[in-house]
Amino acid sequence: MSEKNREGKRAARERLAIEREKQKARERRRRALIVASAVVGVLGLAAIAGVIAANSGGKKESSGPVVVPKGASGQDSLSIPEGKDSAKSTLAIWEDFRCPACAQFEEMYRKTIHELADKGQLKVEYHLATIIDKNMGGKGSLRAANAAACAQDAGMFTPYHDVLYKNQPEETDDAFGKNSKLIELAGQVDGLDTDGFKKCVDDGKHNSWVEKSNAAFEKGGFKGTPTVRLNGKDIFGDQNNPLTPEKLKKMVEDADK
Template identity: 55%
Template sequence: MGVNQKNQDGQNRDGTSSARERLQAQRIKEKSRARRVRQAVVGGAVVAALAVAGGVAVWVSSGGGSGSTAETAFALPKKASDGNKPAVPVGAPGAHSTLVVWEDFRCPACQQFETGFRPVIHQLQDSGQLKVEYHLATLIDGNAGGSGSLNAGNAALCAQDAGKFRDYHDVLYSHQPPEQQDRFSDKKYLIQLAGKVGGLASPAFTKCVNDGRYDAFVRKSNEAFTSAGFRGTPTVLLNGKDLAQVQGGRVTPAELKKMVLEANKGKQPGKG
């Protein structure tokens, strides 16, 4: 074998080795990133748990939704607020801190947020430290097609009439179908899930779901979301401050609790 051939073989081996090393380094980097995301999900950090390419993982809207409504009046669930930004309140009305949550029951990022923060939010609600205003959006219906966001939102409002919004809300997220599916469009399935909430399944709930009694309420809420200029769900604000803008969005459940308790320091817990 000549010198030139040897040099060429050496260069080929070096090139192959270099490419292999680069590929291995990239795989290690990707595995490391995936591990960090998994760890953050377990820890429940807002952005770290939902981090995608360095940003907040939200289901971004390209406009639209489950139709629109021009009604100035619409059916109102018990204790829900109307106006331009209809919402469902959960927690003691007299609580000094308010968490505003814009969400879509088909939204995977919303499900991740709810899973990570649910225990702390429930604790703060039950202790009179926090009230939560839930605003429903239908982004995925508008972007991916279907009616699951609308139908699930209506069903949750039907549960509000029975005083079971929070419990049914949590059941919906615990049984959220894959993003590509639209199982929440099946009203029979939504009625079936009511059986997982004590005292909710009833002829009144079934009729409310089947009639779409609160569809206009959900559509109005989605219009409010679009008009507000929010970029995606979940959008979460504590006492008016967007948590995505706090610490780069890296707010853990423990830190949320600390923020609420500091804001409420020296004040009596709210009472229902």
């Protein structure tokens, strides 16, 4: 590997670490604000309601009962699978489509993950979260996750998932909060831009499922997104032993022997 490539990958890992620390800081500020609001609430319940609404991104968009996307798997059918069930290794990834660190993770590891899944060596379980909506306001995390679930119904989750990350707006820009944008991006996936997909997106068909997925993420005690576990072990975020595509590939190949 050339020195230039090593420097590039080192810089990418450093950017990921910085984004994760920023996300943790935002979560600490959010929690502090909620605690402060509870104290203020002794003097005015109306003020509490306003602060909580602001921090939860506004009115929920649940639309009735939980509708599970086709082929969803895992506990409570809250994960979207990629790869073969016969694979000896399972990679569980918790992501938020508005999360910059998630986009950087995808940029760095996408090719390796898809390659291992295509070879039958790795099964991937995608779990969708909406923590940026809560931290920053807006609906982009929720609506993008719903649109991805609609793509799963059409058997095109993986390519649409990749398109969303390749076209991720700035974290403060809630562009994914517009269904028209999500439908426009579907045009980059052959065969996805159909009336059925558009209706699924506009109706928020899987909103309640996404909210249930995010609730499971919050109850899981995870530190932030992306959270990445290989065969149950957290393999991402350790700055003393940073993950690389080569290390991931070796771990999976060793397990496959």
